[in-house]
Amino acid sequence: xxxxxxxxxxxxxxxxxxxxxxxxxxxxxxxxxxxxxxxxxxxxxxxxxxxxxxxxxxxxxxxxxxxxxxxxxxxxxxxxxxxxxxxxxxxxxxxxxxxxxxxxxxxxxxxxxxxxxxxxxxxxxxxxxxxxxxxxxxxxxxxxxxxxxxxxxxxxx
Numbered sequence: 001x002x003x004x005x006x007x008x009x010x011x012x013x014x015x016x017x018x019x020x021x022x023x024x025x026x027x028x029x030x031x032x033x034x035x036x037x038x039x040x041x042x043x044x045x046x047x048x049x050x051x052x053x054x055x056x057x058x059x060x061x062x063x064x065x066x067x068x069x070x071x072x073x074x075x076x077x078x079x080x081x082x083x084x085x086x087x088x089x090x091x092x093x094x095x096x097x098x099x100x101x102x103x104x105x106x107x108x109x110x111x112x113x114x115x116x117x118x119x120x121x122x123x124x125x126x127x128x129x130x131x132x133x134x135x136x137x138x139x140x141x142x143x144x145x146x147x148x149x150x151x152x153x154x155x156x157x
Contacts, residue, residue, distance in 0.1 A: 034070035034083045043097040044081075044090075050102075050119040053132050057115040057151040064105065064113045066147045080146050091142060098126050101139050108154075115151065 036044065059067075070083040073094035081092045084105075091101040103118035120135045121127040129135055143149040 033068055034072045034081070035085075036081070036083055040081075040097075044092050045096075045098050047099045047102060047119055047121045048126060049121065049123040051122040051130075051135070052117055052119055053135050054117045055115070055136055056154040058108065058110070058154045059105075059113045059115070059149060059151050061112060063147075063149040063151070066149050067105065067143075069147075071146050078146075080142060082142075082146060091139075096126075100127050101142070103139075110154070114154065 067082075067089050068084050070089075071080060073079065073081055076095060079094050081094050081097075083090055087105045089101075089103050089105065090099055092099050098121065100121045101118055103115050106114045106116055108114035118135075118139060120129070120139070122130065129138060140151060143151060
């Protein structure tokens with residue numbers, strides 16, 4: 001059960017993501033998928049201490065395409081680089097290059113695209129959130145605020 005304090009924290013987190021994101025600005029719409037350059041890949045650091053979080057999310061064709069295009073942060077306030085390779089989506093902090101989340105997109109039946117689990121960084125020097133529900137909420141917020149991707153919980157269908 002979520003209490004009022006948690007709701008307030010979630011709303012504040014969502015507001016912060018929305019404020020710093022460059023999503024839906026007409027001049028910033030991607031025209032090609034973000035594929036990290038050799039230099040960017042050298043700067044990117046994989047998750048050091050992964051935590052596997054199981055869930056069952058679905059997404060539609062539009063959400064899948066947005067994940068394929070990813071996101072290249074354009075300014076320091078835009079906190080995420082997001083790219084997809086071999087149906088694995090990587091979310092790196094833009095200013096450190098540290099990977100915080102990673103998940104694979106699977107092909108399902110009812111929902112055409114399915115996310116069964118994700119990995120989250122658990123090294124406290126890189127990322128401090130440890131609670132599974134908070135990790136799910138944060139990933140969901142990032143996908144929505146940065147890419148405009150809505151996921152739905154297939155476990156409740």
